[in-house]
Amino acid sequence: MSDKNYEDVTRYSLNDEAEAELLRHQAECTFIWSNKEGHPVGVVMNFVFHDGRFWLTASGQRARVAAVRRDPRVSITISSLGSAVKTRKSLTYKGSCVVHDDAETSAWFYPALAAAVRPGDVDAQAAFVSHLDSPRRVIFEVLPEGRIGFDSTKMWQDTPDAARRTE
Numbered sequence: 001m002s003d004k005n006y007e008d009v010t011r012y013s014l015n016d017e018a019e020a021e022l023l024r025h026q027a028e029c030t031f032i033w034s035n036k037e038g039h040p041v042g043v044v045m046n047f048v049f050h051d052g053r054f055w056l057t058a059s060g061q062r063a064r065v066a067a068v069r070r071d072p073r074v075s076i077t078i079s080s081l082g083s084a085v086k087t088r089k090s091l092t093y094k095g096s097c098v099v100h101d102d103a104e105t106s107a108w109f110y111p112a113l114a115a116a117v118r119p120g121d122v123d124a125q126a127a128f129v130s131h132l133d134s135p136r137r138v139i140f141e142v143l144p145e146g147r148i149g150f151d152s153t154k155m156w157q158d159t160p161d162a163a164r165r166t167e
Contacts, residue, residue: 014089014149028047029047029077031043031045033068053141054144055112055140057132057139060136065138074096075095096145105141110132
């Protein structure tokens with residue numbers, strides 16, 4: 001390690017393979033938008049990553065739906081914590097959000113989301129799809145426009161204590 005601190009962590013970025021692994025194994029993110037006053041607000045939501053885009057859902061009366069329709073600039077933050085990924089990794093994406101409320105999108109998305117959050121339990125997936133299929137529900141499609149990735153494994157390997165702990 002050339003530095004004795006973590007002031008510059010840009011060298012610990014997440015490579016494409018680690019990014020793909022995280023997106024395969026995590027179904028939860030923090031979805032962030034701006035409210036009327038311009039303050040960033042975020043909530044934890046489930047997502048599906050499909051065709052290079054993030055797909056999420058909410059009931060249409062939620063404040064975030066009106067906010068995204070007003071200003072489609074959003075962010076999504078994903079952590080490996082709680083997933084099958086063994087080491088700590090994180091991703092943040094900025095992008096623009098499209099709101100969908102059509103039957104064609106919900107027909108593929110609801111089962112995909114159910115499979116992501118209820119893996120291996122077909123009955124639970126069917127029940128989840130049934131609950132999602134409600135009159136005011138909308139689907140968010142987030143088109144990523146920029147990304148920040150962090151891989152703590154690289155940082156740990158660059159830490160002086162790492163050599164002593166593996167001996």
